[in-house]
Amino acid sequence: MIRYACGACGAQLESDDENAGREERCACGAVNTVPQRPKADVQPERVPVTPRLVTADYVPYTVTSDAAGKATASLTLGIISCVAWACPLVGLAVSIPGIILGVQSQRLEGSGRARKGIVLSVVGLMLSIVNVIAGMIVQVE
């Protein structure tokens, strides 16, 4: 005997083994397909577990995109810092995270964008520092 539940009303139904795969009408009027008789000696089909594929594909992708985002941010901050140094506090606030992001992304990705971001941020930082020092000298005098 095959026991199964009606898909419409949930009633427990029984059918002969040879009816497996055929359609049967429940008392409620719903037509159900009689399931195959579950066999105790047959192992349930297992989907091969491949955690290596999942991690190998997933993690580097996020790391790479994260690094690419940081490299772009570093380059953007570097470009801004080369203009923003004229206002020293803004120059420092932009160039320092630009360097940090550039270094972080270069370690992960090693892209040219990250290197340019670091260079531009360093230039912006230098100009900001020079501007701060010049400003202090002007104030002292």
Ligand SMILES: [Zn+2]
């Ligand atoms: Zn039913």
